[in-house]
Amino acid sequence: MAGREHLKNKKRIVIKIGSSSLTHQETGKINLSKMEKLVRILTDLRNQGKDVILVSSGAIAVGKETLGISNRPTEKSVKQACAAVGQTRLMMVYQKLFAEYNQVPAQILMTKYTMINDISRENAQNTFHELFEMGVIPIVNENDTVTTDEIEFGDNDTLSAIVTALVNADLLILLSDIDGLYTDDPRQNAEAVFIDSVEHIDEKFEGMAKDSSTLVGTGGMATKISAAKIATASGADMVIANGEEVDIINSIMAGEKKGTFFLENKNENFKLLDYISTRQYPNKV
Numbered sequence: 001m002a003g004r005e006h007l008k009n010k011k012r013i014v015i016k017i018g019s020s021s022l023t024h025q026e027t028g029k030i031n032l033s034k035m036e037k038l039v040r041i042l043t044d045l046r047n048q049g050k051d052v053i054l055v056s057s058g059a060i061a062v063g064k065e066t067l068g069i070s071n072r073p074t075e076k077s078v079k080q081a082c083a084a085v086g087q088t089r090l091m092m093v094y095q096k097l098f099a100e101y102n103q104v105p106a107q108i109l110m111t112k113y114t115m116i117n118d119i120s121r122e123n124a125q126n127t128f129h130e131l132f133e134m135g136v137i138p139i140v141n142e143n144d145t146v147t148t149d150e151i152e153f154g155d156n157d158t159l160s161a162i163v164t165a166l167v168n169a170d171l172l173i174l175l176s177d178i179d180g181l182y183t184d185d186p187r188q189n190a191e192a193v194f195i196d197s198v199e200h201i202d203e204k205f206e207g208m209a210k211d212s213s214t215l216v217g218t219g220g221m222a223t224k225i226s227a228a229k230i231a232t233a234s235g236a237d238m239v240i241a242n243g244e245e246v247d248i249i250n251s252i253m254a255g256e257k258k259g260t261f262f263l264e265n266k267n268e269n270f271k272l273l274d275y276i277s278t279r280q281y282p283n284k285v
């Protein structure tokens with residue numbers, strides 16, 4: 001398989017950071033120094049002339065901690081209330097950190113409706129393109145407070161891949177709390193072996209990817225593989241890497257062998273709607 005030298009030339013990059021990477025494992029509180037480094041690296045990519053989108057999870061995790069809720073909430077209304085509190089807190093921190101580098105961020109909250117509805121999807125796409133022209137870094141999350149079981153993406157891995165396809169990005173980086181894809185969940189199976197790169201996603205790889213076994217993560221590796229299918233079919237390369245040290249973004253962009261690399265596999269007939277489950281809305285499509 002081809003090396004990763006070509007990653008140096010990527011022009012439009014979507015970077016997703018998970019809740020587990022944005023919060024301290026022991027306390028659940030925001031990891032400020034990590035966010036600070038992340039913001040500096042994203043601004044520097046922008047300074048190199050690249051278009052950058054950050055898909056940031058963490059609203060529920062940060063809101064839960066702010067409200068003093070110690071267990072992982074299961075009730076939807078509690079999760080949505082946590083998201084409402086956490087999203088604004090997250091954005092306050094991002095805003096402050098980006099301001100230090102004179103970089104303007106923007107917030108884009110999306111739901112499946114945004115994607116299913118032709119006008120909303122086009123509006124979102126136009127907004128992204130306008131923001132790129134303006135040199136702004138959009139920060140995306142699911143609009144958790146208005147989603148329902150039927151219309152939620154539920155995980156930001158899928159959302160980030162959909163955004164990658166929507167804006168024709170050429171690289172998606174998923175930062176997680178693990179080095180990449182293993183043959184099994186290494187937290188459950190000590191024999192699991194690291195996979196360096198994937199040229200073609202098939203059932204073998206899908207079978208390896210299990211759910212999350214951490215307290216704050218959603219979706220685990222399973223949703224990251226679904227994301228890889230969407231991103232690579234849309235024509236983007238994808239890397240799953242450990243967000244413990246966010247400098248890893250620079251290493252990936254320099255073409256170094258970090259994380260698991262998924263080679264783009266452009267489907268000339270790619271249609272975004274084919275990748276968004278609309279089964280719950282027989283009247284809407």
Ligand SMILES: Nc1ncnc2c1ncn2[C@@H]1O[C@H](COP(=O)(O)OP(=O)(O)O)[C@@H](O)[C@H]1O
Nearest residue numbers: 018019176182184185208210212217218220221
């Ligand atoms: N095959 C696998 N390889 C690596 N990690 C796996 C695998 N299957 C399940 N996982 C789990 O997925 C987790 C990462 O997903 P998740 O907890 O949702 O994090 P994030 O918040 O970064 O999205 C890992 O910590 C690991 O426990």
Ligand SMILES: N[C@@H](CCC(=O)OP(=O)(O)O)C(=O)O
Nearest residue numbers: 019057058059060155156218
């Ligand atoms: N939209 C939710 C995050 C959902 C999600 O995918 O979480 P994660 O597995 O931490 O990336 C939030 O902001 O809390």
